[in-house]
Amino acid sequence: MVYKRRSSHQVSEIIPDDQEAMGVREDYAYSGKGGGGVLKFVVAILVIVIVLLGGWYLLDNYTNLDLPGMSSTDQNISKGWQAIFLSNGQVYFGKIEKVTDRELVLSNIYYLQVVTKPLQQSQETPPPTTAQSQQELTLAKLGNELHGPVDIMTINRDHILLTEELKEDSKVVTAITTYINEQAVKK
Numbered sequence: 001m002v003y004k005r006r007s008s009h010q011v012s013e014i015i016p017d018d019q020e021a022m023g024v025r026e027d028y029a030y031s032g033k034g035g036g037g038v039l040k041f042v043v044a045i046l047v048i049v050i051v052l053l054g055g056w057y058l059l060d061n062y063t064n065l066d067l068p069g070m071s072s073t074d075q076n077i078s079k080g081w082q083a084i085f086l087s088n089g090q091v092y093f094g095k096i097e098k099v100t101d102r103e104l105v106l107s108n109i110y111y112l113q114v115v116t117k118p119l120q121q122s123q124e125t126p127p128p129t130t131a132q133s134q135q136e137l138t139l140a141k142l143g144n145e146l147h148g149p150v151d152i153m154t155i156n157r158d159h160i161l162l163t164e165e166l167k168e169d170s171k172v173v174t175a176i177t178t179y180i181n182e183q184a185v186k187k
Contacts, residue, residue, distance in 0.1 A: 061101075077098070077099060081095065081166040082094060082106070082165055082166065083163065083164045084106060084155065085163070086155070086160060087159045087160075090111065092111050092142075092153065093166070093172055094142075100157075102156070102157055104160060105154050106152070107153075109141075109151055110139050110142065111140055112139060113137070113139070116133045116135050119133060119134055139172065139176065139179070141179065
């Protein structure tokens, strides 16, 4: 065996004695044998495809972009009124615009508000020593608050306990329809 250092390729190789004696000088380190070219090409293509699909997945799941073929939006969204019950006890009524695996977008939003009204006293009965009051639930339109929010809400689905579709003759839908009609007359 002969140990030979090649300066042009900076590679050392061991050449068997019988090939050295016969004058065969095959470059084992750089010979085209082994078929690695096709395998390297296939591996490179697979890596590129995996990187592209992973990037597509990340863009779809961690941005608000709606990429074709990856959207997890529910196509069977009801166009009726929905009640959305949240984990903090709040209930919102509205129309669902979009549902993804992470969020729900609600528009035309109403919510229940507790209003405390004092009880009316007659002139014959003396005023009570403690303030007596009655609590009523009223339906409030989102957007009429002091901070003036827009009438669309994106809700994290982790905080949604349940959603219910409301019947057209329910008290809530009747109150919403009445409010909408009153606002149309005022305009």
